[in-house]
Amino acid sequence: MSYPENSILVLVDVDPSGAAAGSTAALIGAASTVGTPVALVVGGSQAAVDAAAAAGASVVLTADADATALTVPIVDALQAAAARVRSDAVLISNSITGRDVAGRFAVRTKSALCVDAIGVSRDDEGIIAHHSVYGGSYLVDAAPTFGTPVITVRQGAVDARGEAVGSPVVEALEVTPSGAPAATAGPVEAVEVASSRPELRGATRVVAGGRGLASKEKFVLVEQLADALGAAVGASRAAVDAGYIPQSHQVGQTGVSVSPQLYVALGISGAIQHRAGMQTSKTIVAINKDADAPIFEVADFGIVGDVFSVVPQLIAALEARKK
Amino acid sequence: MKIFVLVKEVPDTYGDRKLSLETGLADRSAGDVVLDEITERALEVALSYADKNSDAEVTALTMAPASSTASVRRALAIGAASAVHIADEQLVGADLGLTAEVLAAAIRRGGADLVITGNLSTDGSGGVIPAMLAEHLGYAQATALSTVEITADSVSGTRATDAGSQPVSAPLPAVISITEALPDARFPNFKGIMAAKKKPLEVLSLADLDVSADPAAAPRSIMTAISEKPPRAAGVKIVDEGDAADQLVDFLVQNRLV
Ligand SMILES: Cc1cc2nc3c(=O)[nH]c(=O)nc-3n(C[C@H](O)[C@H](O)[C@H](O)COP(=O)(O)OP(=O)(O)OC[C@H]3O[C@@H](n4cnc5c(N)ncnc54)[C@H](O)[C@@H]3O)c2cc1C
Numbered sequence: 001m002s003y004p005e006n007s008i009l010v011l012v013d014v015d016p017s018g019a020a021a022g023s024t025a026a027l028i029g030a031a032s033t034v035g036t037p038v039a040l041v042v043g044g045s046q047a048a049v050d051a052a053a054a055a056g057a058s059v060v061l062t063a064d065a066d067a068t069a070l071t072v073p074i075v076d077a078l079q080a081a082a083a084r085v086r087s088d089a090v091l092i093s094n095s096i097t098g099r100d101v102a103g104r105f106a107v108r109t110k111s112a113l114c115v116d117a118i119g120v121s122r123d124d125e126g127i128i129a130h131h132s133v134y135g136g137s138y139l140v141d142a143a144p145t146f147g148t149p150v151i152t153v154r155q156g157a158v159d160a161r162g163e164a165v166g167s168p169v170v171e172a173l174e175v176t177p178s179g180a181p182a183a184t185a186g187p188v189e190a191v192e193v194a195s196s197r198p199e200l201r202g203a204t205r206v207v208a209g210g211r212g213l214a215s216k217e218k219f220v221l222v223e224q225l226a227d228a229l230g231a232a233v234g235a236s237r238a239a240v241d242a243g244y245i246p247q248s249h250q251v252g253q254t255g256v257s258v259s260p261q262l263y264v265a266l267g268i269s270g271a272i273q274h275r276a277g278m279q280t281s282k283t284i285v286a287i288n289k290d291a292d293a294p295i296f297e298v299a300d301f302g303i304v305g306d307v308f309s310v311v312p313q314l315i316a317a318l319e320a321r322k323k
Numbered sequence: 324m325k326i327f328v329l330v331k332e333v334p335d336t337y338g339d340r341k342l343s344l345e346t347g348l349a350d351r352s353a354g355d356v357v358l359d360e361i362t363e364r365a366l367e368v369a370l371s372y373a374d375k376n377s378d379a380e381v382t383a384l385t386m387a388p389a390s391s392t393a394s395v396r397r398a399l400a401i402g403a404a405s406a407v408h409i410a411d412e413q414l415v416g417a418d419l420g421l422t423a424e425v426l427a428a429a430i431r432r433g434g435a436d437l438v439i440t441g442n443l444s445t446d447g448s449g450g451v452i453p454a455m456l457a458e459h460l461g462y463a464q465a466t467a468l469s470t471v472e473i474t475a476d477s478v479s480g481t482r483a484t485d486a487g488s489q490p491v492s493a494p495l496p497a498v499i500s501i502t503e504a505l506p507d508a509r510f511p512n513f514k515g516i517m518a519a520k521k522k523p524l525e526v527l528s529l530a531d532l533d534v535s536a537d538p539a540a541a542p543r544s545i546m547t548a549i550s551e552k553p554p555r556a557a558g559v560k561i562v563d564e565g566d567a568a569d570q571l572v573d574f575l576v577q578n579r580l581v
């Protein structure tokens with residue numbers, strides 16, 4: 001078959017159950033801003049194919065993959081898809097799996113690689129990746145000197161959404177295994193029980209707690225305020241290191257970067273590495289008992305006070321408003 | 324067993340990090356440079372294996388400006404037995420593709436059985452170099468490991484994925500990347516610092532590695548525009564006198580945040 005002239009090949013991240021990962025809508029949404037999204041689903045279920053179409057892919061390519069071999073089978077499938085589609089760009093989620101695939105694929109196909117884009121656009125010469133660098137202090141655009149760029153897209157950074165496609169063309173790919181050595185991977189075990197709270201990445205509100213919460217038991221206060229606000233839960237590295245909460249909640253330089261409408265920092269000093277992951281938030285609220293804490297330098301509303309007295313009152317006041 | 328640990332010099336995250344608005348490159352005069360903490364942790368993984376296995380030979384490898392010798396020496400002082408420093412004017416502003424090609428060439432030349440890297444650097448935040456190296460070298464890769472076990476012919480560990488964690492294992496040769504869940508590096512002591520001065524430190528150029536930086540040789544990712552965002556200004560700061568929660572609720576209501 002032939003593919004649209006302005007195709008953008010999108011690798012859909014598939015979670016362990018075979019469903020399309022939460023990044024899918026934004027990834028295909030980003031592709032739809034610069035061309036026609038063609039999705040590739042490797043080792044996914046029918047639900048993943050449906051999700052890709054619902055997110056805006058008019059063509060969905062599928063391939064089977066040996067789930068016990070790490071990364072390589074997905075790269076092999078992407079290589080087969082890219083050879084067929086000859087797209088203007090390849091978009092991949094900037095997830096752990098996505099980065100591994102993107103790195104290998106770019107080397108194998110000798111393509112220019114742009115990572116952690118917060119958006120894409122197009123000019124006369126092709127596709128441009130937009131990046132937010134050094135914790136949002138700089139905005140940098142990058143483009144390939146020639147050829148099809150491979151771009152990983154930061155999760156939760158793109159608001160654009162594609163238009164749902166009712167009856168997509170679904171095509172099964174023939175993949176020739178490359179035989180490249182791969183690590184053997186066992187089953188994925190969820191680190192924490194599924195919760196009804198929003199995902200940290202892409203959340204519109206985040207309540208984050210730091211070492212000031214003092215213990216795992218008391219960190220529950222952060223979760224209670226998050227629930228009162230319908231927010232996701234974040235944390236500083238010190239809170240993660242102290243075992244108050246799993247690493248997947250870490251905000252900052254070496255954790256997740258977030259840009260919510262509202263970020264509430266509780267008992268967080270605001271070290272530069274923490275601010276690197278949250279200073280692009282629309283509105284920042286901080287509660288800290290140290291009036292000199294650097295978090296106040298970026299807070300729109302700062303309270304010098306004790307989280308253990310202010311936060312329970314805050315929760316009560318928010319609950320009272322809901323009645 | 325030959326272990327190559329990839330160490331990287333980065334602008335100190337505690338300091339002011341600047342990009343030149345003309346070239347888009349890190350402005351090295353703006354603040355201090357340090358060995359990236361995650362790459363020191365990678366070195367610790369290798370050294371704790373070498374502590375118990377006398378046949379292990381740990382080499383620190385970096386691609387960095389010629390001025391980065393102090394960082395390379397630090398890796399030797401912490402405990403690497405030797406170091407390879409790739410420095411070449413033609414590598415200024417190298418993109419991920421060229422960086423991976425150069426590092427892979429140096430690893431191939433050294434004949435590594437195991438390559439250990441950080442999962443993500445604090446300056447580029449690329450997180451792709453380990454997978455790129457694996458593809459260049461034809462090695463298996465196991466990334467984002469929060470625990471690592473090395474044996475004479477394999478490496479295994481727990482890999483942090485976006486959905487949870489999973490056990491992974493690979494026969495050697497392999498490339499692994501590690502997360503900050505692994506311990507900090509040991510501190511270089513006086514003896515280590517003195518010993519570092521005598522350890523082999525090889526400086527290589529692109530020509531030594533037979534790699535071409537010719538822009539026509541392969542597509543590169545180049546910066547086409549750069550701008551600086553004005554720093555955030557502080558807003559109101561109040562001291563809690565019993566009514567701070569109510570004032571915050573008013574603020575949230577006014578700003579339509581609740
Ligand atoms: C390479 C590198 C990467 C890093 N990456 C990250 C990262 O991704 N994310 C990150 O967060 N950090 C990161 N860090 C660590 C960072 O430097 C800080 O150590 C960390 O952010 C501190 O966490 P904290 O604010 O919770 O703890 P602290 O700095 O100890 O601050 C605790 C705060 O709580 C306040 N407090 C205590 N009790 C109360 C109370 N009852 N009520 C109100 N306030 C109270 C204190 O006044 C203090 O300001 C990184 C560091 C390095 C070197």
Ligand SMILES: Nc1ncnc2c1ncn2[C@@H]1O[C@H](COP(=O)(O)O)[C@@H](O)[C@H]1O
Binds near residue numbers: 385426
């Ligand atoms: N220039 C370099 N020299 C040595 N190692 C590097 C270099 N760039 C990246 N690495 C290694 O690759 C890891 C991941 O880097 P990155 O892909 O840039 O986030 C780092 O933690 C280092 O171990």
